[in-house]
Structure formats: C-alpha cells, structure tokens
Amino acid sequence: MKQLVLAIIAYAVQRDVDAAQLCKQAGIDLTALKKTTTAPVTQHQLDMLWLHAARLTNDPLFGLHFAASVQPAALGVVGEIIQTSATVGEALTHAVALTHLVTDQCRLEIVRGNKNFTVRFIPAADHGDGPTMAFRMLIEFLMVLTIHELSGLLLEKIAPQAVRMPYTVPDPAAYEQAFRCKPVKRADEYTLVFDARYWDEPILTANYGLQSLLLKKVSSLSQPQPATNNTLQVRVYNHLLANSYLGIISLEEMAANFNLSPRSLQRKLKDEGVKYQEVADAVRKSLALYYISSGNYPLKDISYMLGYNELSAFTRAFKRWTGSSPAGYQSL
Template sequence: MKQLVLSIIAYAVQRDVDAAQLCKLAGIDLAALKKSHTAPVTAQQLQDLWLNAARLTNDPLFGLHFGESLQPAALGVVGEIIRSSATVGEALTHAAALTHLVTDQCRMEVTRSAKNFTVRLLPAVDYGAAPPYAFRQLIDLLLMMVIHELDGLLLEKIVPQAARLAYTVPDPAEYERVFRCKPSKRVGDYVLVFDSRYWDEPLLTANYELQNLLLQKVSSLPQTAGQQKTLQNRIYNYLLANSYLGVSSLNDMAANFNLSPRSLQRKLKEEGVKYQDIADAVRHSLAVYYISSGNYPLKDISWMLGYNELSAFTRAFKRWTGSSPVQYNQSL
C-alpha cells in the first residue's frame, strides 16, 4: 500500500501537481510516509488522495492514465515475477499471489480454457454497479498493470480479447484506446480476457536485465523544481520513464496529459519546441545508453526504441550522432 501511495504521488507530480499540496489535502504526512516504519495510510486518506489527484490534474480518468504510464517493474513486482517464472502462465499465476503487495482491496484470480485465459479482480467488498470513486481508480490501475505486465514479459503490445467492468465508463473512447479493446459492462465483473496462445510463451531471460537497465536510466533523471515546470521537460521525463516498448505517440501523450493533440502542440510551440524533437531526444539518449552498456544486440535496441527495421534505426542514429550504431559501438 505504501508503495502504491508513493507511486500515485509521483505520477501526480509528473502531471505538474505539487506533492506537498496533494498530501496536505489527503491528510498524508509525506515525510513520515518515506520512512521505513510508518503507520499505514487509512482508507479515507487513500480515497482523498485519488480524489484530489484527479482534481488537481483536472483528469477524472487519473487512475486509468496512471496505469497507462506505468513502466514494467514500476511497483517493484514485475521484475521479481520475471526472475521466478519460465512462461507467461507462470508469471500471471505468481502475480495473482502477489496482488496483496499492491492492495488489500481486491485479489486476483487467473483461469484458463482451451481458447483463452481470464484475469479477474475480486473485490474484498461487493460494491455492485456503483463502486466508490477511489475503488474505480484502483481497478483501472490494476487492469492496466496486467496489460503492462504482459507487454513487459513478451516485449510486445498485447491486445486483450475483451475487457469487462462493473460500472459504466465515463469516456468509452478513451478506455478503448488505453485498454486496446472496447470495454463492456457486467455487474460484479472486473475482467481481462486474452488469447490462450500467450499462456505458454516462454519469457525472454534478458527482460529483467532490460528493465533494470531502463530503471537505472530513469533514476538518473534530474528532479529539480525548475525542470519540472516546463512542459517539454515533463514530457521528456515521462517519455524516458515509459519507453520500454517504444516512445509514445503525440496522441497518446496528449491523452495521458489530459490535453487534445492540438493543445499539446500549441503549448510546446510556446516553449519553442516540437513534440517530435522531444521524442527524438529521448530515443537518442536511450540509444546511446543501451549501446554503451554493451549488453544487447543492435536489433533488440532498435525494437525497444520502436523501430520495426534495424535500417530505420541506423538512419536515425546516424542523423543524431553522425555515425552508425556499429561505428559508435566500435569507438567506445
């Protein structure tokens, strides 16, 4: 629970919210929360944290967008699952047993049939068709964590066959964009359904190391107040922190910041920069970082940065640095 609360606060800060103000409104002592031995956050404090995070970001879908923004291992769970699992099925089974590390408000159940497998969240309290706001935010977050977990395990973006929620979603088009399928309503259901072909897929042993490498890069991000105030720096940091499966598109970034693509472009223009410039700067930084690590083939680096063809990555890298990836690697 403590890590979840800290992650909610961190994402709100990424969205240009003052952490001290948010914690004050939620009745949370941030300094005490960061200490190893602190009293647990109460249900009311968590409810107030979700409500005020949504209000201060002007984003009623705060939980959904928070879930979309999570990189693998963001809550410290996925990396451990990868290290202890051989297949996707094993990983999901382990994940179900570890749900309590994130929340005590629901548990996860994974079932399998010949055609598909289902990930179901089972609430500790039956809210029927009208769960409280904070619980809906939590459900959105957890379901997106499942999708991100599968993305991270297989190094590809997984599309669920179905998504079912117990409540009517406020913005169906945005939920469909984030969940990658159109959600339906069924009272009492919080469900994602996936094609059974993924179940026995072996996990790539390098995934855990790749996640750690990215997290090390993210941990070096400057966190000064001045840098957080400009939109371009906030977007740069966001893209870098969530680049495990490529760099987000303008439309996805605008939606996550609760802006229209045109508004995002206009705000960046006022700062004298284009979105593509920021995206390229992130790809450049990560490309140099991954190549300098000396641990991964160029084709893997190319894929991680969102290039389907190594030749396209090579052209881009040469544009950024004046040399090809191979030449750069040889010069190290």
C-alpha cells in the same frame, strides 16, 4: 501500498499538482513517507489520495491516465516478474501472487479456457451499493496496467477480447481508448479476456540485464521531485524515459496521459519550440548511448528495446543522431 502512493504522487506532480498540497489534503506526511522506516499508509489515506488527485488535476479519469503512464518498476514487482518468467502465462501467474505488494483491496484470479484466458479482479470487500470513486479508480488502474504490462512484455500492442465491469462507464470513448476494447456492463465482474495464443508467448526477457540497467537509470523518476524546469517538454521527456522499456508510446497515448487532445499537446510543444517526435527521438538517443556505453550488449537487443523492428532502422537513426554507426560508437 507505499510504492503505489509514491507513484500516484509523482504522476500528479507531472500533471502540475503540488505534492505537498496533495499530501496535506489526503492526510499524508510527505516527509515521513520518503523515509524507509515510515508507517504504512492507511486505506483511507489512499482513498483520499485518489480523490484529491482527480480533483486537483481536474481529471475524473485520473486512474485510467495514471495506469497508462505509471512506471511499473515503481510498484516494486516488475523486476521480479520479468526475472522469473519466460512466458506471458508465467508472468501473469507470478503477478497474481505479488498483487498484495500493490494493494490489499482486491485479488487476481486467472481462468484458462481453450480459446481464451480471463483475468478476474475480485474485490476484497462487498460493494453492494456500488463501488466508491476511489475503489473504481484503483481497480480501473489495475486493469489498464495489466493490459499495458502484457503489451510491454511482448512489445506488441495487445487488445483484450472483452472488458467487463459492473457499471456503465461515464465516458465510453475514453475507456475504449484506455482499454483498447469497449467495456460492457456485467454484474459483479471486473474481468479482462485475452486470446489464448498469448499465454505461451515468450516475453521480452532475453536480456534481463539490459532491462535492469534501464530500471536503474530511471528509478529516481519514481519519486516526486521539485521541478527546476517544469515545461511540458521536460515532463513529456521524463514520462517517456520512465516508461521506455515498454516502448516509446504514441502521440495519442501521450496526450491522453496529460488529459489533452493530440492536437493540443502538439500545439503546446510547438509553443516551446519542439515537436513530439523530436522529444521521443531525444529519449531514444539518450537510451541508445547509455546502453551502448554500459557494456557489451548486442546491438540487435538494444535496437529491439528501443522499438525498432530492424537493426538497419536503428542504425540509420543512430547515424542521424551522432554521425556514427552504433558499431562504430561501440568500438570507441
């Protein structure tokens, strides 16, 4: 739970929230939280953190946006999952066993069928009168994170066949964008249904060392840090870098993470003298140089990790950035 708390605080900081103020309102000692020997955060403190983060960001859908933006490595489970899994089915099975590392408020259950498989999120406590706002944000976060993680493991934008929740969502368009599927109301259910063909799909673990390298590079971003340059350009860059092993996200997804329209995000970046694509390319260039300089990783793997379907496309981009081909740079 501590890693989840730190990730929530880090995301709130990226949304212009003062970490000390947020923690004070949630009853959390931020200084003690950063220590390895600190006492665990209580469920009440986590609930208050969700609520005050939503209030201070003026974003009632904070949980959804956080799920789309969180660095999964910050939750302490992704490395183990991708290191021990070969297929989507294995990754989900391992994720079920590791859910307790993120929260004890619900457990996961997988039901397989001939045409699809269902991931059920089962609350640990009865919410007969309806879930609290804090619990809703938590479970919606876990559901959206599951969708994004499957997409990241396959480098394919996966959409569930069905999303079911026991209440009518307040902003259908925003929920449909986050879940990539229109949620439907179904009593006593928090479920995601996926096409059965994904179960045996191999995940992107052909080069676990390459992914580990990236996780080391961005691990510092999982902690809330004082911003010396808190421009939108810097925050977008850091967000892209922190989540880049899942692919470089689109302008529309980035705008949603900052609770902005794509046009507003572009306009704000333009005011700072930069375009979104330029920031995204800067992240790709930084990672490309980092990967190539670190060792003898195949260029085709690096190309794939950076979101290029063809090595030729990566080569053209690299020449534009550096004036040299990736192979030429690698031989220096």
